[in-house]
Amino acid sequence: MIDPTQSALNAATTTAPAGFQRIVVGVDFSESSSHALTTARSRFPGATLRLVHVTDARVTAAPDLMGGVTAAMPDPTLLHTLEDADAARMQGVAQAGEETELMVGDPVTGLLEAAGRWNADLIVVGTHAQGALEHFFLGSTAEKVVARSPIPVLTVRRRTGSGRE
Numbered sequence: 572m573i574d575p576t577q578s579a580l581n582a583a584t585t586t587a588p589a590g591f592q593r594i595v596v597g598v599d600f601s602e603s604s605s606h607a608l609t610t611a612r613s614r615f616p617g618a619t620l621r622l623v624h625v626t627d628a629r630v631t632a633a634p635d636l637m638g639g640v641t642a643a644m645p646d647p648t649l650l651h652t653l654e655d656a657d658a659a660r661m662q663g664v665a666q667a668g669e670e671t672e673l674m675v676g677d678p679v680t681g682l683l684e685a686a687g688r689w690n691a692d693l694i695v696v697g698t699h700a701q702g703a704l705e706h707f708f709l710g711s712t713a714e715k716v717v718a719r720s721p722i723p724v725l726t727v728r729r730r731t732g733s734g735r736e
Contacts, residue, residue, distance in 0.1 A: 591615055591723075595691040597682050597716070600626045600660050603697030607727040611695040621670040621689055624661055625681035626653050632633070661674060679715040686722060694724045 596611045598604050612722060628650070658673055665671050672689075676682040686694050698713045717724045 582619065590734045593621070593689065593691045594616050594618045594693045594695055595621050595623050595682065595686040595689065597712075598622045598661065598664060599662070599678070599697075599712075600624070600657075600699065601699060601729070603729045605664075605697075606729040607697035607725075609696050610727045611725075612666075614697055616695075618631075619670070619691075621672060621685070621704055622629055622661065622665055623672045623674070623682055623685045624657055625674045625678040625685075626650065626657050626674055628676050638689050669691040675731070678712055679719065682716060686720070694720055694722060696724065696727060698726050698728045716731065 594611055594615055596608050598728065608620075608622065611618075654675060656671065661673060662673050672685050674685065682694065682696070685691075696713045696716055696718060698711065713724075713726045717726065
């Protein structure tokens with residue numbers, strides 16, 4: 572006899588829920604990001620995925636004595652090199668049928684703008700383990716996306732053998 576509960580569960584996991592057909596996945600090439608992408612692929616198999624990577628323009632900033640950063644003139648050669656490297660890495664991550672978008676700027680703003688332009692239904696991002704001091708000064712990109720996003724955000728935590736992220 573067929574278990575109706577299992578049949579309903581199987582049906583629910585083989586197609587994307589009605590509200591989540593266009594999903595933006597933030598890609599930063601970390602293990603957490605990879606896990607978030609794997610989760611999006613497995614949980615929403617009928618959805619169209621758009622993988623978005625934002626090359627962080629802050630790489631040209633320098634720390635100042637007060638604990639912040641001092642803006643530096645962007646080095647076009649450095650940014651171009653990073654963009655080329657990121658584009659090559661993205662080709663290795665994307666699967667057939669998935670769209671990609673590469674940007675330069677602030678990762679939080681870029682991800683939110685890309686999702687808005689594309690009319691995404693959901694944003695999926697991985698979370699990273701941070702020390703308390705790093706979190707205090709930098710905050711979490713995932714937290715900032717959640718706080719600022721007008722659409723739902725799924726944060727995915729990668730579990731390790733130690734029970735910590």
